[in-house]
Amino acid sequence: xxxxxxxxxxxxxxxxxxxxxxxxxxxxxxxxxxxxxxxxxxxxxxxxxxxxxxxxxxxxxxxxxxxxxxxxxxxxxxxxxxxxxxxxxxxxxxxxxxxxxxxxxxxxxxxxxxxxxxxxxxxxxxxxxxxxxxxxxxxxxxxxxxxxxxxxxxxxxxxxxxxxxxxxxxxxxxxxxxxxxxxxxxxxxxxxxxxxxxxxxxxxxxxxxxxxxxxxxxxxxxxxxxxxxxxxxxxxxxxxxxxxxxxxxxxxxxxxxxxxxxxxxxxxxxxxxxxxxxxxxxxxxxxxxxxxxxxxxxxxxxxxxxxxxxxxxxxxxxxxxxxxxxxxxxxxxxxxxxxxxxxxxxxxxxxxxxxxxxxxxxxxxxxxxxxxxxxxxxxxxxxxxxxxxxxxxxxxxxxxxxxxxxxxxxxxxxxxxxxxxxxxxxxxxxxxxxxxxxxxxxxxxxxxxxxxxxxxxxxxxx
RNA sequence: GGUGGGAUGGCCGAGAGGCGAGGCUCAGGACUGCAAAUCCUGCUACACGGGUUCAAAUCCCGUUCCCACCUCCA
Numbered sequence: 068x069x070x071x072x073x074x075x076x077x078x079x080x081x082x083x084x085x086x087x088x089x090x091x092x093x094x095x096x097x098x099x100x101x102x103x104x105x106x107x108x109x110x111x112x113x114x115x116x117x118x119x120x121x122x123x124x125x126x127x128x129x130x131x132x133x134x135x136x137x138x139x140x141x142x143x144x145x146x147x148x149x150x151x152x153x154x155x156x157x158x159x160x161x162x163x164x165x166x167x168x169x170x171x172x173x174x175x176x177x178x179x180x181x182x183x184x185x186x187x188x189x190x191x192x193x194x195x196x197x198x199x200x201x202x203x204x205x206x207x208x209x210x211x212x213x214x215x216x217x218x219x220x221x222x223x224x225x226x227x228x229x230x231x232x233x234x235x236x237x238x239x240x241x242x243x244x245x246x247x248x249x250x251x252x253x254x255x256x257x258x259x260x261x262x263x264x265x266x267x268x269x270x271x272x273x274x275x276x277x278x279x280x281x282x283x284x285x286x287x288x289x290x291x292x293x294x295x296x297x298x299x300x301x302x303x304x305x306x307x308x309x310x311x312x313x314x315x316x317x318x319x320x321x322x323x324x325x326x327x328x329x330x331x332x333x334x335x336x337x338x339x340x341x342x343x344x345x346x347x348x349x350x351x352x353x354x355x356x357x358x359x360x361x362x363x364x365x366x367x368x369x370x371x372x373x374x375x376x377x378x379x380x381x382x383x384x385x386x387x388x389x390x391x392x393x394x395x396x397x398x399x400x401x402x403x404x405x406x407x408x409x410x411x412x413x414x415x416x417x418x419x420x421x422x423x424x425x426x427x428x429x430x431x432x433x434x435x436x437x438x439x440x441x442x443x444x445x446x447x448x449x450x451x452x453x454x455x456x457x458x459x460x461x462x463x464x465x466x467x468x469x470x471x472x473x474x475x476x477x478x479x480x481x482x483x484x485x486x487x488x489x490x491x492x493x494x495x496x497x498x499x500x501x502x503x504x505x506x507x508x509x510x511x512x513x514x515x516x517x518x519x520x521x522x523x524x525x526x527x528x529x
Numbered sequence: 530g531g532u533g534g535g536a537u538g539g540c541c542g543a544g545a546g547g548c549g550a551g552g553c554u555c556a557g558g559a560c561u562g563c564a565a566a567u568c569c570u571g572c573u574a575c576a577c578g579g580g581u582u583c584a585a586a587u588c589c590c591g592u593u594c595c596c597a598c599c600u601c602c603a
Contacts, residue, residue: 078533095603096603097603098603099601099602099603101601104603105603107602107603108603109603110603111603112603114603139601140601141601141602221532224532224533224598224599225532225533226531226532226533226598226599227531227532229531230530230531230532230599231531231532231599231600249600251600252600275600275601276600296603297602297603298533298534298597298598298603299597299598299602299603300602300603301533301598302532302598302599302600303598303599303600304600304602306600307600325603326603327534327597327603328596328597328603329603330596333595333596334596334597335596335597335602335603336603337601337602337603338601338602364541364542364552365541365542365543366542366543368534369534369535369542369543370534370535370596370597371542372541372542374540374541376540376541376553377540377541377542377553379553380540380541380552380553380554381541381552381553383552383553383554384541384551384552384553387552387566387567390566390567391567394566394567420543420544421543422542422543422544422550422551422552423543423544423550423551425542425543425550425551425552426543426550426551426552427551428551429550429551429552430551433567433568436566436567436568437567437568439567440567440568496562499562501562501563504562504563505562505563505564508564508565512565517565517566518564518565518566519564519565519566519567520561520564520565520566521566521567526566
């Protein structure tokens with residue numbers, strides 16, 4: 068039993084073997100902090116958070132790098148639009164991303180490097196590319212990668228240079244300076260009013276792709292295990308990262324993983340389409356743990372077709388599982404431990420087959436509920452532990468402090484009040500005054516609590 | 530034009546030659562003062578047309594439709 072994973076480079080699922088036994092280095096392309104995140108961005112974070120948690124659960128020591136790109140064309144553009152310095156805009160949205168990740172229990176990366184903090188590494192990398200004849204500086208101070216000087220190009224997307232649509236680049240000047248129309252900018256010369264850093268080729272700022280090549284190398288080395296990101300980064304971003312790093316003589320990532328999108332009405336969620344769904348909007352509809360459950364429930368390489376109904380349905384499914392765990396904890400008199408069921412491990416090892424893993428969880432819950440009814444506490448404990456262990460891998464353990472912290476202060480007072488009411492209702496039921504009993508129950512349920520009568524007495528939950 | 534991914538029951542969502550994944554909804558039953566929760570039973574689907582095969586949702590050929598990327602993108 069061992070982990071197999073897809074690799075976009077080969078389009079095959081193959082056994083995962085780390086470069087260094089027991090350790091895994093992962094680089095995930097994080098946010099370009101130019102606007103608030105939508106659920107598609109966060110889905111990517113969740114998909115690869117599940118990968119990370121599963122690797123940890125499997126005994127690996129994981130170094131997880133997720134970058135922040137805090138300088139690019141869009142950031143400069145939006146900063147003008149929002150009438151603030153570009154660095155203020157970048158920081159503002161970085162905080163929004165960080166908060167969204169935290170609300171959905173995405174583990175903070177081992178390190179979160181910012182592009183602007185790694186100009187030195189970028190300049191070194193560009194210099195090396197020029198030395199090796201893979202890149203060239205032009206008269207105005209731009210530096211381009213010469214894609215036809217590479218041994219290989221477009222290995223990830225499977226395209227041919229000549230098949231690419233000619234660039235819609237309207238900048239006639241840069242077009243005339245480039246050796247090939249497909250050459251892309253490693254470094255952009257300074258323009259009036261834009262930020263710039265000094266280099267041997269003059270003042271300027273980074274091109275879009277160079278930061279990831281530089282930062283991945285800085286923290287994970289010249290060769291590392293996994294590079295991940297969204298499907299739409301395959302070309303040009305990841306293709307160009309490979310070009311830059313291989314061109315400089317570095318092996319770079321051994322395996323590439325790409326997550327699919329969240330779609331609405333069959334279309335990709337996109338800032339430019341304006342069909343985005345914000346986290347804080349959805350959190351008015353369901354709890355964070357339920358939104359996380361939903362976003363993590365489809366296979367990472369499958370599109371997830373969003374609808375409010377699908378979200379609600381998924382939340383109902385989660386509550387059944389959560390309700391089982393609460394029932395088990397009450398009956399056992401303790402919170403179950405975390406354990407990994409064999410079938411769950413088998414599903415996760417199969418290229419993170421989360422949907423199959425969810426089927427396993429459903430069976431565990433059914434078995435566990437039967438054990439609870441049969442008062443078989445040993446079996447109940449085992450099933451509950453396996454359910455909790457599975458939820459923990461998916462980042463949805465109800466006892467994870469991420470979810471409980473905001474309820475902590477009120478819980479004692481609240482449960483005391485509810486218990487008082489339930490005691491009155493029990494007294495009414497005992498004297499067969501069902502009208503009063505039902506009135507009390509209605510008053511409690513109208514506040515959004517659920518009352519369940521069990522042989523051991525009433526139980527309530529939110 | 531080039532490259533890639535899709536179409537599965539009322540809905541969501543797996544599977545990739547042979548035992549109805551799973552969930553949600555719905556119907557019936559057990560339990561219950563009534564509910565709720567739980568459990569049991571039921572609802573036999575794979576875009577279309579051909580073909581290969583003892584056997585096809587799965588492989589092959591053709592067709593229709595959808596989506597994405599081709600230098601802004603998770």
